[in-house]
Amino acid sequence: MRASQRARGEDVALVDSLLSADERRRSSGVRFDELRAEQKALGKLIPKASGDEKAELLKKAGQLAADVKAADAERDEADARTQELLLQLGNIVHPDVPVGGEEDFVTLETHGELRDFAAEGFEPKDHLELGQLLGAIDVERGAKVSGSRFYFLTGVGALLELALVNAAIAQATAAGFTPMLTPALVRPQSMAGTGFLGQAAQDVYHLDKDDLYLVGTSEVPLAAYHMDEILDAERLPLRYAGFSPCFRREAGSHGKDTRGIFRVHQFDKVEMFSYVRPEESQEEHRRLLAWEKQWLTSLELPFRVIDVATGDLGSSASRKFDCEAWIPTQGKYRELTSTSDCTEYQSRRLSIRFREGKTVRPLATLNGTLCAVPRTIVAILENHQQADGSVRVPEVLRPYLGGREVLEPVAK
Structure with a gap:
C-alpha cells in the first residue's frame, strides 16, 4: 500500500x-x-x-x-x-501500470488512418463550425439559458445523439449486457463507496438541501445497485449497460477546451459495468477494452489505446486503459472512452460480496465508457466532414438515422 x-x-x-x-x-x-x-x-x-x-x-x-x-x-x-x-486511500495500483503523471502514459496500440485534408484540397473545420452549419449545435443559447459549458443539440444534432445511444445500447445488448436507465441523483454512501468523494469531490455537484449528489457517470448507481448484497457465484459475471445524464463541475479546467462541446458540465453517456470474481477481473478488463475498440472501429474513427499512468488513475482504479480518438483540428488524440479495473475496492466499500459454496468474499467491479455522446459527436463531425461542410454518416449509425448517409448543411 x-x-x-x-x-x-x-x-x-x-x-x-x-x-x-x-x-x-x-x-x-x-x-x-x-x-x-x-x-x-x-x-x-x-x-x-x-x-x-x-x-x-x-x-x-x-x-x-x-x-x-x-x-x-x-x-x-x-x-x-x-x-x-x-476512505482516503486509493486502490492498490497494478504493478504493470506506468508510473508518473498525466503525460507519462504508454501507447499500447493505434488504429485507423489519419486523413490528409491538404491532399483532399481543403482545410478541416472544427466541430463547432460544422455543428452550426448543420444546425446541430447551439452553444450561444446554451450559455444564455444555463451558463458557460452548456449547449443545445438541435435538429440532426439531437438525432445524432439518439442514433449513437441506440447503436451503443444495441452493441452492448448483443454482447450480453443488461440495459439500464439509472438515477441521476444518489445518496452520499453511493458516491463515497465508488470513490468519488475523495480526490474527485471537487468535480461533483451536491444538493445541500436534500444531501444528494448528481452523478458524473452511471458507474456510481450501477456500482451501488447491489450495495449490501450477497450474490450467488452462479450469477457472475453480471454485466449492465447504463444510460444516464452526467454532471461534472470541471473544476480546475478553466480556459481548457472552452470552445464547443468537448468539455461540458452536462452530457449523456452509455456506460458498461461488470461484477466478476476477483481472479477474473484482468480478463474482464481486456474484454471491456475490446468492446470499446469494436465501437470506435464501427464509427470509423482513428484512435489509439493508452495505459494510463499511476498519477492519473483516479482513486478507485487499479489500472485504466483510455481510447483516444484523433481530433483533426486539434492535431492530437483526445480521450473518448475509458475502462477501469477497480478490483475489490468498490465492493468492499459498498459491502457487495458473493457466495461460493460456504465462502463469502468481496467481488471485483469494472467499468468502461462505451459512448460519451458530446465527445463522440466531436470526433464524428471532424473526422467524417467533407469539403462542402456536410458530414458522412458511419454505416453503423445509418439505420438509426432513417438511412441517412450524409448530414447536409442547413440554410442560414
Whole structure:
C-alpha cells in the first residue's frame, strides 16, 4: 500500500496513520470486551450479596458502568477514525501500470488512418463550425439559458445523439449486457463507496438541501445497485449497460477546451459495468477494452489505446486503459472512452460480496465508457466532414438515422 501511494503521488504517511488508528481500534475493542465481561460477572454477584458487601459491589458496579460507557465511546471513535482514514486511500495500483503523471502514459496500440485534408484540397473545420452549419449545435443559447459549458443539440444534432445511444445500447445488448436507465441523483454512501468523494469531490455537484449528489457517470448507481448484497457465484459475471445524464463541475479546467462541446458540465453517456470474481477481473478488463475498440472501429474513427499512468488513475482504479480518438483540428488524440479495473475496492466499500459454496468474499467491479455522446459527436463531425461542410454518416449509425448517409448543411 505504501508503494501504491507513492506511485500515485499521494501521502505515504496516510498508511502509517491508518495502521496506528486500526491498532487503537483493536485495543479499544478488547478493552471494551474485558470491561463488559467484568460488568456481567459483577451483575451475577450482586443479587447473592447482602449488607456492606452488596453496597460495595453496587458502588463498584456504578464505576464499572461509567468505565464501560467510556470504553464504548472510545471504541466507536477509534472505529470512525479508522474508517475515515481508510476512505482516503486509493486502490492498490497494478504493478504493470506506468508510473508518473498525466503525460507519462504508454501507447499500447493505434488504429485507423489519419486523413490528409491538404491532399483532399481543403482545410478541416472544427466541430463547432460544422455543428452550426448543420444546425446541430447551439452553444450561444446554451450559455444564455444555463451558463458557460452548456449547449443545445438541435435538429440532426439531437438525432445524432439518439442514433449513437441506440447503436451503443444495441452493441452492448448483443454482447450480453443488461440495459439500464439509472438515477441521476444518489445518496452520499453511493458516491463515497465508488470513490468519488475523495480526490474527485471537487468535480461533483451536491444538493445541500436534500444531501444528494448528481452523478458524473452511471458507474456510481450501477456500482451501488447491489450495495449490501450477497450474490450467488452462479450469477457472475453480471454485466449492465447504463444510460444516464452526467454532471461534472470541471473544476480546475478553466480556459481548457472552452470552445464547443468537448468539455461540458452536462452530457449523456452509455456506460458498461461488470461484477466478476476477483481472479477474473484482468480478463474482464481486456474484454471491456475490446468492446470499446469494436465501437470506435464501427464509427470509423482513428484512435489509439493508452495505459494510463499511476498519477492519473483516479482513486478507485487499479489500472485504466483510455481510447483516444484523433481530433483533426486539434492535431492530437483526445480521450473518448475509458475502462477501469477497480478490483475489490468498490465492493468492499459498498459491502457487495458473493457466495461460493460456504465462502463469502468481496467481488471485483469494472467499468468502461462505451459512448460519451458530446465527445463522440466531436470526433464524428471532424473526422467524417467533407469539403462542402456536410458530414458522412458511419454505416453503423445509418439505420438509426432513417438511412441517412450524409448530414447536409442547413440554410442560414
